[in-house]
Structure formats: C-alpha cells, structure tokens
Amino acid sequence: MTIAIIGGGASGILAALNIPKNHNVILIEQNDKIGKKLLVTGNGKCNFWNKEINTTKYNTDNISVLDSVLSHQDSVFKYLIDDLGIYSYHKNNYYYPNSNLASSIRETFELALNRPNIEILYNRSLKNIQIEKQKIKLELTNSEELIVDKVILACGGLASPKTGSNGSIYPILNDLNISYNPLRPALVPLILEESHLSKCSGLRSIVRLTLKDKEELICQEEGEIQLTDYGISGIVTLNISSKVSRLLAEKITPSLYIDFAPQDANLDKIFKTTFSQNHTIEEILETVLNYKLIPIILNKANIRKAHLGSKLTDEDIKKLVFSIKNFSVFIKDTCDYEKSQVSTGGVSLNDINQDFSLKKYPNIYVIGETLDVDGICGGYNLAFAFISGYLCGRSISHD
Numbered sequence: 001m002t003i004a005i006i007g008g009g010a011s012g013i014l015a016a017l018n019i020p021k022n023h024n025v026i027l028i029e030q031n032d033k034i035g036k037k038l039l040v041t042g043n044g045k046c047n048f049w050n051k052e053i054n055t056t057k058y059n060t061d062n063i064s065v066l067d068s069v070l071s072h073q074d075s076v077f078k079y080l081i082d083d084l085g086i087y088s089y090h091k092n093n094y095y096y097p098n099s100n101l102a103s104s105i106r107e108t109f110e111l112a113l114n115r116p117n118i119e120i121l122y123n124r125s126l127k128n129i130q131i132e133k134q135k136i137k138l139e140l141t142n143s144e145e146l147i148v149d150k151v152i153l154a155c156g157g158l159a160s161p162k163t164g165s166n167g168s169i170y171p172i173l174n175d176l177n178i179s180y181n182p183l184r185p186a187l188v189p190l191i192l193e194e195s196h197l198s199k200c201s202g203l204r205s206i207v208r209l210t211l212k213d214k215e216e217l218i219c220q221e222e223g224e225i226q227l228t229d230y231g232i233s234g235i236v237t238l239n240i241s242s243k244v245s246r247l248l249a250e251k252i253t254p255s256l257y258i259d260f261a262p263q264d265a266n267l268d269k270i271f272k273t274t275f276s277q278n279h280t281i282e283e284i285l286e287t288v289l290n291y292k293l294i295p296i297i298l299n300k301a302n303i304r305k306a307h308l309g310s311k312l313t314d315e316d317i318k319k320l321v322f323s324i325k326n327f328s329v330f331i332k333d334t335c336d337y338e339k340s341q342v343s344t345g346g347v348s349l350n351d352i353n354q355d356f357s358l359k360k361y362p363n364i365y366v367i368g369e370t371l372d373v374d375g376i377c378g379g380y381n382l383a384f385a386f387i388s389g390y391l392c393g394r395s396i397s398h399d
C-alpha cells in the first residue's frame with residue numbers, strides 16, 4: 001500500500017515512523033524541513049511530555065474518546081525514549097531533551113525517518129483530495145499528482161502560522177464536506193477592556209483567575225500573570241484561554257475575576273488589626289500588594305488613598321477586600337494566532353473511528369492538532385500529537 005501523510009509535524013512524523021515497514025510512506029511537508037514548529041516549542045527547549053497526562057489537562061468535544069486515546073500513553077513514551085532514543089530529563093513533571101534544545105528532538109526524528117520505505121517531499125503543499133473508487137488522488141501545489149491508498153491529515157491547526165500550520169487544509173476539508181468545530185486561538189494572552197490595569201504593564205503578580213459564565217464556575221487557575229498594555233499574559237492566562245476561546249466561539253463572553261491575594265483567606269481580619277494603627281491606607285496595603293496596584297484597587301473600592309487606615313469603617317474594609325480578591329475585568333478578545341501556541345476546534349472526535357480514520361471516509365485519517373483537542377501548558381499538546389500519530393500509524397495493518 002502507499003500511504004501519504006500530509007504534514008511533517010509531531011503527529012505526522014510519529015505516524016510515518018509507526019506505519020508497518022512493508023508499506024510505502026510519502027510524507028508531504030510544505031516547509032523545507034520537518035518539525036519546524038518543534039524548534040519553537042518550550043521556548044526552544046521543547047517540553048515534549050508530562051508525567052501526569054489525563055483528560056483534565058485537555059479541552060475537547062469528546063472526553064471518553066480522548067480518555068481511550070490517552071490510555072496508550074505509556075507505550076508511546078516508552079517508544080520515544082527506548083526506541084527513538086530521546087535522552088531526556090524532567091522537572092516538575094515536565095519532560096525536556098537532556099540538551100535543553102528542541103533541535104535535538106527534531107534531529108532524532110530526522111534520523112529515524114531515514115528509512116527505505118519513507119519518502120519525504122519538501123516544499124509541497126496539498127491542494128486537493130479526490131476520492132476515486134478504492135484510491136485517493138492528491139493534488140500538490142506544483143501540479144504534481146499522487147495516487148495513494150490512504151491519506152493521513154496531520155496539518156496542525158492555525159496557531160503560529162509562520163511555522164507551517166497555515167490552515168490550508170480547511171478549504172480541502174470543506175470541499176470534501178468534512179465538518180470541523182470552529183477554530184480559535186488558544187494558549188494565548190487575553191485582551192481586556194480598559195480596567196486601569198494597563199497602567200501596570202510589565203507587572204507580574206501571583207493571582208487566582210476565576211472564569212465564569214454568568215454564575216457558573218468554568219475554571220480556576222492559580223499562578224503568575226503578567227499585566228500588559230492590552231490585557232494579561234503568563235501561563236495561568238494561557239491555561240484558561242482555550243475555555244475563553246470556546247465560549248467566545250459560541251458568542252458567550254465569560255466573566256473573569258482576579259484574586260490578587262490568593263494565599264490569604266483572612267485578609268479582612270489582617271486589615272482590621274493593621275488598620276487600627278495610625279498609618280495611611282496606602283502604607284498598609286503595601287504590605288500585601290505591589291505598590292503599583294494600590295491606586296487601582298482603591299479606585300475600584302471607591303476609597304480615597306489619603307485616608308488613615310483607622311478611619312475606615314468595616315464596610316470600607318469589606319469593599320477593599322472584595323476589590324483585591326474579586327477584581328472583575330472584561331474580556332474583549334484573545335490575541336491572534338501569531339501569539340497563540342495551539343488552536344481550539346478542528347475535526348470532532350465524534351467523527352473519527354478508533355484508528356483515527358474518518359467515519360465518512362475510512363481511508364482518510366486525521367491526527368494531532370487538526371483534531372478538536374487542545375491541552376494546557378506542560379507538554380500535553382505534543383504528547384497528544386505523538387500519541388495520536390503513533391496509534392494511527394500502528395493501526396494500519398501489515399496487509
């Protein structure tokens with residue numbers, strides 16, 4: 001059999017390596033090298049796996065299918081380490097190559113792909129797919145045509161288009177009437193309506209972010225955010241951004257609350273003690289908050305900063321604590337795909353069989369980020385790309 005794989009990213013590479021060696025594999029990549037996106041992952045260090053992979057780390061439209069895919073994680077990890085020889089270390093559950101260089105992983109893949117049954121066609125983009133009885137005709141950019149038995153779509157999503165995932169697959173899916181859930185940027189900073197926080201651009205703060213749809217809690221994340229001139233960034237922001245994007249895609253704007261003192265449940269008690277001393281409110285607040293935030297918090301609580309702490313009523317203290325722990329901001333949008341690490345949406349897990357073939361077209365397979373699965377930061381996205389590629393490749397029978 002001849003099997004074409006469209007896309008030489010993490011998922012396409014693993015699929016190519018795991019297809020039984022008696023088949024001809026043609027890997028079609030529109031860049032001039034494979035794994036270009038890998039090079040920018042994990043700030044150039046490639047956080048390629050995580051010790052705790054489970055469905056709670058992902059957003060998708062079918063948790064039980066995802067769960068069954070992830071149940072194979074141990075075999076895939078063993079394959080990466082023992083069979084391919086990725087020499088790695090882990091820190092706080094995050095796995096990196098021992099060299100701390102993403103290029104090591106890309107090189108490992110390039111060496112492994114050097115096999116007689118695998119041909120790589122660089123600088124070629126898939127333009128069209130035609131189903132012809134038992135065969136599939138692929139049209140490539142330079143008017144080349146290929147007749148293959150099966151095709152695996154491993155084209156990524158829309159994030160970081162300069163690395164190759166430029167969305168050229170979606171018009172092709174449209175032509176074949178293959179539906180997909182709406183795409184939006186994820187693992188991406190958030191743009192906020194003006195909230196005075198932009199005055200603190202550059203400030204980093206440990207916070208708890210709470211995302212709600214009306215009164216319903218969507219998620220909570222605790223960690224460091226960075227305030228920017230347009231909104232907020234930092235890992236915890238990125239981690240909630242997929243949920244924001246998925247709601248925005250449904251025309252729902254969720255509410256976001258920032259707790260600037262997430263460790264301290266008894267802030268009002270502390271304030272009642274310290275406020276009885278003869279200090280200004282600003283002086284007292286500086287013991288708890290970054291000084292740049294103080295005028296913004298006082299403004300939100302509607303309290304004049306020149307006040308002496310001892311003059312504050314219990315009601316004022318309540319308002320102050322509320323402003324610190326429930327600072328509401330309005331989400332305008334997410335940043336765009338250039339700033340995003342993954343995209344939400346894609347081909348639904350409901351539309352694929354266990355072997356990643358489409359229920360509608362059993363000789364067309366979809367893997368990696370082209371599927372509607374995206375993970376939070378921590379190696380989960382590459383892990384899903386690897387697991388889906390590995391399983392899809394191995395599902396193809398020897399015959």
Ligand SMILES: Cc1cc2nc3c(=O)[nH]c(=O)nc-3n(C[C@H](O)[C@H](O)[C@H](O)COP(=O)(O)OP(=O)(O)OC[C@H]3O[C@@H](n4cnc5c(N)ncnc54)[C@H](O)[C@@H]3O)c2cc1C
Pocket residue numbers: 006007008009010011012028029030031035036037038040041042043046047048049124125126127154155156157159160163164165166167168169340341342367368369370378379380381382383385
């Ligand atoms: C800046 C950044 C940092 C990241 N850091 C991490 C991290 O540390 N850990 C982690 O787990 N994840 C990280 N990710 C996410 C991770 O890189 C992706 O989820 C993963 O690469 C997806 O793999 P994929 O094979 O599905 O798609 P991709 O890696 O996007 O590969 C798709 C390939 O298909 C090719 N292609 C697309 N369309 C066509 C076509 N029509 N014809 C031919 N070729 C085509 C593209 O050129 C590309 O090479 C990061 C992403 C970015 C952008």
